[in-house]
Amino acid sequence: MSDAEIKLMIPGPVSVSPEVLQAMSQPVVPHYGDNFIHLYNETLDLLKLVFKTNQDMFLYVGSGTAGIDACVGSSLAAGDKIIVGSNGFFGDRLIWIAEGNGLVVVPVRSNLGSELDPANFLQAVQEHPDAKAIMVVHIETSTTIINPIAEIANIAREYDMLMIVDAVSSIGGVPFKFDEWGLDLVATSINKCLGAPPGLSPIAVSQRAWQSINALPPKNHGWYSDFRTWKKYATEWVDWHPTPVTMPVNNIAALNIALKQLMEEGIEHRYQRYRNLAIQLRQGLTSIGMFPMTPDHLLNPVLTAAFGPEGIPTSQIVKYLANKHKIIISGGLGDLKEKTFRIGHMSPVVNKEDIDLVIHALNQFPD
Ligand SMILES: Cc1ncc(COP(=O)(O)O)c(C=O)c1O
Structure with missing residues (x-):
């Protein structure tokens, strides 16, 4: 076959449209200079419309998991406590990611096929007021359950904790409101509801998240996976080379077309x-x-x-x-x-x- x-x-x-496929087969161009900057910035602006945010956006190179790992590693230090929801395979993976970053995990579980219950998060934050963050999956792809992240984020806001969301299988397919829901670090991937081939993890970072990120010791978590590195290039090299690494330019061109098709529809x-x-x-x-x-x-x-x-x-x-x-x-x-x-x-x-x-x-x- x-x-x-x-x-x-x-x-x-997912299968992608013929126009998106065509963008993948264009000649390779540099990941810097005026043409690239135009493509990159336009793509970030389109993503902001889908995330519904005016805050910082990056196109992290890697799969969705790479993006989530960087959200956790960039904003928290080993030994910090985090409350992690799990009602399935990908929630369990968030626990492994947190543990892999040396965090102390307080799991909040619901049965397979049930939504995470905000009341359980309220209890967890009251029992663990020293936790620095809450992390949950938006769509738990193993069971199809959509978790109530807006309600859980309300609790994070009230108790002054960061709200980190795995939106790998939701953004572009179901309503998402980064700013209105008060989220702090969100990663998705382009090869699901956004309709592009795999390879990039769009990430949004709130101003609140930057306060935590910038308060960490300078050598906290790698270099590539530290969002301070991405912010530095987006600021200091903005006029010619806005990212710290070589970008998959064809992938970005493909995502750009996929996002324009989403806007057209x-x-x-x-x-x-x-x-x-x-x-x-x-x-x-x-x-x-x-x-x-x-x-x-x-x-x-x-x-x-x-x-x-x-x-x-x-x-x-x-x-x-x-x-x-x-x-x-x-x-x-x-x-x-x-x-x-x-x-x-x-x-x-x-x-x-x-x-x-x-x-x-x-x-x-x-x-
Ligand atoms: C909710 C969720 N999180 C994380 C992942 C992992 O994404 P990736 O394979 O792009 O790293 C998936 C993949 O299906 C997912 O559905």
Whole structure:
């Protein structure tokens, strides 16, 4: 099966539009000078519209995890305490990232398939007023749950803690309000709802976060992964070379086109279009007896998980769709391995016909 024939419906990376692909194949140009600065600044401005922020934005080179790791390492020092929410695989990963940075972690857990509960964070901050930060995943991609980050951020604000968010699978696909929600450090990745190929982690940093970052000892956490380095170049070399390292220029050109396409469609329209796909998919799954994992009020506009037929490991369904129908979906992750399958509809090029196709293919299983 050639890559061009497959229909990619996993929760990232996603299929990208032909115009975005074309930007990837343009001649390589330098990551400095007037043309690059124009592309870079325009891309940051477009990202600010999606994050809904007027604060600092960087295009960190690496996957989403690299961005989150840098948010943690840049703003906190080994030995600091952090409250970390987890209701699934990616929340657990945040705990590992915090521990890997030498932090003392206070976990706040909810069951798989339930939202994180702000009341539990209130209790945790009251028991640990010395914690410096709260960190949570926005969309827990393993279960599709959307966590109430605005409410949790309110608690962080009240108790003067930083609010760090893993928005890797949410930004560009569901409403996001960095400034209004009072967030401090947020990382996403470009290969999910933003509709570009993998390689960059856009990051927003609040003024409050800078106060913490700048108060840390100068040699705290590497150099590349210290946002002070990025800020220094964005300030001191702004007129010719605004980043500390060689940038993947084609990737930035591709992201730039993907963001312009998002603006052309309209952010609110995009959100609603994804939501409609989710509704269509949930109805289709229910009609063939493969029920969505979460109830309708927990609908996720960009990603749907469902249970397969009783007693059948879901990897068989994933393989069947790939081999017989050339549709690539994902299995369950972590404790949900072999129990659920997941269908991503977070690509700008996924449409109603694709949802019909996937339902049709699932309905044939296991012919
Ligand atoms: C919520 C969430 N966080 C982090 C990651 C890891 O992102 P990356 O593989 O880009 O490092 C993912 C990937 O699926 C994710 O869904």
